[in-house]
Amino acid sequence: MADFKIWMNGKVVPGEQAVLPVNSAAVFYATNCFEGLRAYWNADDGEMYGFRLAEHFARLRESMKMMRFSVPSSDVDLYEAVREVIKANGVREDIHMHLVAYVLGTGLDATTPTGLYINPRRRPSAPAGLRCCVSSWTRTNDNAIPIRLKSGSNYQNGRLATLQAKADGYDTPILLNQSGTVAEGTGATFFMVRRGVLLTPPLTADILESITRTTLLSDVIPELRLEVQEREIARTELYVADEAFLCGSGYEITPILSIDRFPLGTGEVGPITKKLSRAYMDLVRGVDKRHSEWRTPVYKPMGVTAAR
Numbered sequence: 001m002a003d004f005k006i007w008m009n010g011k012v013v014p015g016e017q018a019v020l021p022v023n024s025a026a027v028f029y030a031t032n033c034f035e036g037l038r039a040y041w042n043a044d045d046g047e048m049y050g051f052r053l054a055e056h057f058a059r060l061r062e063s064m065k066m067m068r069f070s071v072p073s074s075d076v077d078l079y080e081a082v083r084e085v086i087k088a089n090g091v092r093e094d095i096h097m098h099l100v101a102y103v104l105g106t107g108l109d110a111t112t113p114t115g116l117y118i119n120p121r122r123r124p125s126a127p128a129g130l131r132c133c134v135s136s137w138t139r140t141n142d143n144a145i146p147i148r149l150k151s152g153s154n155y156q157n158g159r160l161a162t163l164q165a166k167a168d169g170y171d172t173p174i175l176l177n178q179s180g181t182v183a184e185g186t187g188a189t190f191f192m193v194r195r196g197v198l199l200t201p202p203l204t205a206d207i208l209e210s211i212t213r214t215t216l217l218s219d220v221i222p223e224l225r226l227e228v229q230e231r232e233i234a235r236t237e238l239y240v241a242d243e244a245f246l247c248g249s250g251y252e253i254t255p256i257l258s259i260d261r262f263p264l265g266t267g268e269v270g271p272i273t274k275k276l277s278r279a280y281m282d283l284v285r286g287v288d289k290r291h292s293e294w295r296t297p298v299y300k301p302m303g304v305t306a307a308r
């Protein structure tokens, strides 16, 4: 099947027409802010649901603020753009999208114009289990290029770590921060289980303020009556974890089977990871009907009132 059409600055266009000017900082410095989000097909409802769009738009705005971009679109415009691109492509399957705001010109002026595009694409769900390493690359620090800011330029840090991990025979790296404690994966937040308790690094550990992490902490984990602690995690705690997983809009909940070749627990996906993954997938798809405010329908008239 052909690639999906792209929404770019108010129009839905074929992929080959969605181009960026070569003399823009968007191209030569990756001066952009973006969100990675998913929409899920619910066959029973005959509907596509965008998951937690309001939170993605809010984070995009925060990134744009920190990058000193002008913010030309309202949330209502963004909701409409996401729904429009899915409808224009007639999508009735799970998809991932990047919503990218980029600067034209040099980007060294806070009034520089920005553009926006949304590129739906197929992204298969999580693989069965990852073999991770602890990267020798350090997670960028909040005083350098803060990871709280979701800009394409930040992702060179994760790219270097990923290529190194693959060259060394692993699937993906886990990055430590400058203090030497666990930060996160390259595009996902980290959780582990030890002695029945879930652990995840705090928001001050040079991690992204992940929407999936928040969904787990505020809803899925309490709903399953599991115990969780947000606290610093030392490197060697990784090696004695009973279970671990990476989570994110793209990763969903992806189990980790080993770290630096130490098998975790039995070396199979653990029971807590399985439970969380099932509960999370039911929630995002709307099989679990709670929190309908988190799922924006695409084909029905929109029932969400977004702030301007």
Ligand SMILES: Cc1ncc(COP(=O)(O)O)c(C=O)c1O
Pocket (backbone or CB within 6 Å): 036, 147, 184, 185, 186, 187, 188, 189, 207, 208, 209, 210, 211, 212, 213, 247, 248, 249, 250
């Ligand atoms: C560096 C990084 N950490 C964590 C995440 C997970 O964030 P979210 O759950 O909001 O998708 C992402 C995904 O975008 C990411 O790029």
